[in-house]
Amino acid sequence: MSTTTDVATPRTTETPGGVQRLTFAKAINLGLRRALEQDDKVLLMGEDIGKLGGVFRVTDGLQKDFGAHRVVDTPLAESGIIGTAIGLAMRGYRSVCEIQFDGFIFPAFDQITTQLAKMHYRSKGRITLPVVIRVPFGGGIGAVEHHSESPEALFAHTAGLRVVSPSSPVEAYTMIQQAIASPDPVLFFEPKGRYWEKGDVDLDAAPSGPLLDKARIVRAGTDVTLVAYGPTVQTALKAADTAAQEGTSIEVVDLRALSPLDTATVAESVRRTGRCVVVHEAPVLYGTGAEVAARITEECFFHLEAPVLRVGGFHAPYPVAKIEHDYLPGLDRVLDAVDRALAF
Amino acid sequence: MGTTGHTTGPLTDDGLVQLLTPAGARTSHPDYDARVAHLDADALRGLYRDMVLVRRFDTEATALQRQGELALFAQGLGQEAAQIGSGRALAAQDHVFPSYREHGVAHTRGVDLTEVLRLFRGVDHGGWDPVGHGFHLYTLVIGSHTLHATGYAMGVQRDGAVGTGDPDRDTAVVVYFGDGATSQGDVSEALVFAAVNNAPVVFFCQNNQWAISEPTTTQARVPLADRGPGFGVPSVRVDGNDVLATYAVTAEALERARSGGGPTFIEAFTYRMGAHTTSDDPTRYRSSAEEESWRQRDPIDRLRTHLEARGELSTAFVEELAAEADALGERIRTTVRGMGHPSPASMFEHVYATPHSVVEGERAWFEQYEASFADGARTGEGSHR
Numbered sequence: 001m002s003t004t005t006d007v008a009t010p011r012t013t014e015t016p017g018g019v020q021r022l023t024f025a026k027a028i029n030l031g032l033r034r035a036l037e038q039d040d041k042v043l044l045m046g047e048d049i050g051k052l053g054g055v056f057r058v059t060d061g062l063q064k065d066f067g068a069h070r071v072v073d074t075p076l077a078e079s080g081i082i083g084t085a086i087g088l089a090m091r092g093y094r095s096v097c098e099i100q101f102d103g104f105i106f107p108a109f110d111q112i113t114t115q116l117a118k119m120h121y122r123s124k125g126r127i128t129l130p131v132v133i134r135v136p137f138g139g140g141i142g143a144v145e146h147h148s149e150s151p152e153a154l155f156a157h158t159a160g161l162r163v164v165s166p167s168s169p170v171e172a173y174t175m176i177q178q179a180i181a182s183p184d185p186v187l188f189f190e191p192k193g194r195y196w197e198k199g200d201v202d203l204d205a206a207p208s209g210p211l212l213d214k215a216r217i218v219r220a221g222t223d224v225t226l227v228a229y230g231p232t233v234q235t236a237l238k239a240a241d242t243a244a245q246e247g248t249s250i251e252v253v254d255l256r257a258l259s260p261l262d263t264a265t266v267a268e269s270v271r272r273t274g275r276c277v278v279v280h281e282a283p284v285l286y287g288t289g290a291e292v293a294a295r296i297t298e299e300c301f302f303h304l305e306a307p308v309l310r311v312g313g314f315h316a317p318y319p320v321a322k323i324e325h326d327y328l329p330g331l332d333r334v335l336d337a338v339d340r341a342l343a344f
Numbered sequence: 345m346g347t348t349g350h351t352t353g354p355l356t357d358d359g360l361v362q363l364l365t366p367a368g369a370r371t372s373h374p375d376y377d378a379r380v381a382h383l384d385a386d387a388l389r390g391l392y393r394d395m396v397l398v399r400r401f402d403t404e405a406t407a408l409q410r411q412g413e414l415a416l417f418a419q420g421l422g423q424e425a426a427q428i429g430s431g432r433a434l435a436a437q438d439h440v441f442p443s444y445r446e447h448g449v450a451h452t453r454g455v456d457l458t459e460v461l462r463l464f465r466g467v468d469h470g471g472w473d474p475v476g477h478g479f480h481l482y483t484l485v486i487g488s489h490t491l492h493a494t495g496y497a498m499g500v501q502r503d504g505a506v507g508t509g510d511p512d513r514d515t516a517v518v519v520y521f522g523d524g525a526t527s528q529g530d531v532s533e534a535l536v537f538a539a540v541n542n543a544p545v546v547f548f549c550q551n552n553q554w555a556i557s558e559p560t561t562t563q564a565r566v567p568l569a570d571r572g573p574g575f576g577v578p579s580v581r582v583d584g585n586d587v588l589a590t591y592a593v594t595a596e597a598l599e600r601a602r603s604g605g606g607p608t609f610i611e612a613f614t615y616r617m618g619a620h621t622t623s624d625d626p627t628r629y630r631s632s633a634e635e636e637s638w639r640q641r642d643p644i645d646r647l648r649t650h651l652e653a654r655g656e657l658s659t660a661f662v663e664e665l666a667a668e669a670d671a672l673g674e675r676i677r678t679t680v681r682g683m684g685h686p687s688p689a690s691m692f693e694h695v696y697a698t699p700h701s702v703v704e705g706e707r708a709w710f711e712q713y714e715a716s717f718a719d720g721a722r723t724g725e726g727s728h729r
Contacts, residue, residue: 069502075536080530080533080534083488083491083530083533084537087491088495088496088499090492090499091496092499092503093502110485110488111491111530115489115492120695120697121693121694124694125694128697159695160696182698184698
């Protein structure tokens with residue numbers, strides 16, 4: 001056994017540039033590659049992320065190019081991954097930890113919510129922990145249990161954590177780099193059902209654009225504001241297309257961040273449309289939609305023509321794969337909620 | 345149930361490294377004599393002074409809690425040798441991850457002990473600079489910090505600060521935890537990560553025999569040091585009330601870590617002579633006979649007897665130390681009473697390292713709300729109108 005870790009960094013092949021049509025997963029991969037190239041202190045940690053490239057291949061080829069001391073296959077211990085990433089951050093490293101599936105994050109819950117989230121606060125700012133936790137989340141892929149969950153609200157409820165979710169390849173490429181650059185810990189929820197969807201990504205663009213704390217209007221409209229994030233943004237856009245054929249103009253807001261929640265962008269939209277529907281895969285009970293509804297009701301009370309409605313998962317464990325599409329908020333349930341909001 | 349009793353269970357005396365008997369006599373140990381050979385009378389008096397001052401701190405803090413000046417206090421009474429012996433073996437560049445009873449180690453890291461009391465008074469979560477002292481904040485969720493220590497040690501490896509042979513560069517990490525913590529999953533995970541990475545971290549377990557009311561027999565059927573080898577981490581049991589032996593085994597483990605030899609598990613067998621905290625009542629779960637038997641093994645008495653027998657504890661030194669302890673006590677009382685009150689709005693500070701709109705919005709609301717009472721009309725809870 002070697003007594004010290006080899007600190008030599010094998011140089012990567014040149015990162016591809018220009019505008020390319022990439023899958024969501026490849027966009028994250030290239031964002032990680034860029035971060036690894038630009039800062040020797042950036043490390044990737046996780047289960048099966050090395051030779052295998054991760055079970056979704058998001059880290060494909062990175063261990064080969066950056067070495068096993070920077071792209072680290074860890075023991076199968078989620079608390080251990082996050083706990084050691086905290087210690088590495090105290091020594092100046094920036095770990096990007098992959099939690100293999102959403103349902104596997106709970107063994108690390110104490111390290112994330114009690115240790116990672118609070119260290120900057122309790123040390124009065126003397127310690128920063130720039131740790132990114134990548135979580136493939138959400139359903140629709142026909143998986144077995146514990147592989148399709150949406151636990152994001154549990155983390156958005158915890159002060160000290162930033163919680164974001166990209167909705168497209170170009171956003172994923174940019175946001176992963178912004179997350180790694182953030183001095184605060186970031187929970188990075190990747191919509192695994194969208195990993196294979198493609199989009200154009202300008203690989204030479206510096207990670208600019210809206211920051212990790214800003215929502216974005218992704219489609220303008222006048223009748224209803226449809227609020228979504230991560231996997232449901234595409235659902236919302238499809239709903240807007242369909243509704244347009246029936247003469248209804250839907251404005252789609254991509255929250256991008258759940259912590260902080262950019263209420264201002266949503267409120268500005270709702271003041272124009274007078275109606276708001278929130279859609280996410282997570283259960284609606286105590287979910288992000290509840291928070292959006294409460295804040296929009298407080299801020300836009302006299303502009304609202306209808307109560308803020310929520311479309312999402314039910315208060316039941318994520319179901320078996322054969323009926324998961326009855327659980328998930330699909331196009332029909334979203335349009336139904338839009339109709340109800342309009343009928344008020 | 346098996347028939348395992350104290351002779352083979354986690355409370356056995358078997359295999360403890362000892363260099364000073366409870367009666368204060370120096371005993372020889374072939375593996376560890378050399379580790380303390382350089383400790384002359386001055387050095388031994390220094391260890392004695394450390395232990396006396398830390399115990400005085402303990403006494404003062406306990407009294408301050410009884411007077412209502414502290415919300416709570418966790419005494420280190422009885423564990424002075426384990427903490428001073430190990431703490432004094434550290435180098436300046438080493439890093440310590442304490443649990444919450446490591447006041448003695450804090451002292452060896454140059455932390456002003458009154459800073460520890462800020463946590464127990466409720467004015468902040470620990471006033472010291474964890475980076476500057478190489479002594480991190482206390483961890484109250486048991487065992488969580490063993491992973492932080494291991495991760496930090498993995499960072500030390502990546503920095504190339506292991507095995508260079510440069511005594512000012514090679515760095516070790518030490519994590520302190522107790523017998524109860526050994527049951528936590530995080531401690532097992534930390535041992536796994538430390539072992540497979542060959543990380544320069546020393547797991548220093550103070551087996552003080554009580555996890556609040558639960559005896560070590562609730563946590564284990566075998567000596568806690570046996571935990572290490574199963575993970576591939578060498579371990580050693582040491583008499584934790586013997587400051588020389590604790591110093592020696594820690595020095596050895598630190599050297600192994602710094603030189604690239606990997607982690608070590610140390611079980612310092614000691615006794616929590618006081619309560620778990622000032623809120624605890626040990627009379628409900630342990631006998632006074634047991635407490636008395638451990639008073640016979642008091643770590644400070646042991647070293648004092650040893651020094652006295654060698655004629656190395658002059659009256660002048662003892663009197664000077666007593667005066668120093670009195671002055672420390674006075675300073676602790678004055679400092680604690682003068683700690684002031686944190687501003688209510690400070691609760692919003694440092695939640696994030698970069699601006700967070702929700703925190704900023706709530707802070708602005710709170711400050712405006714507070715300012716609305718600027719005329720002094722608010723006299724107490726419920727007087728908002």
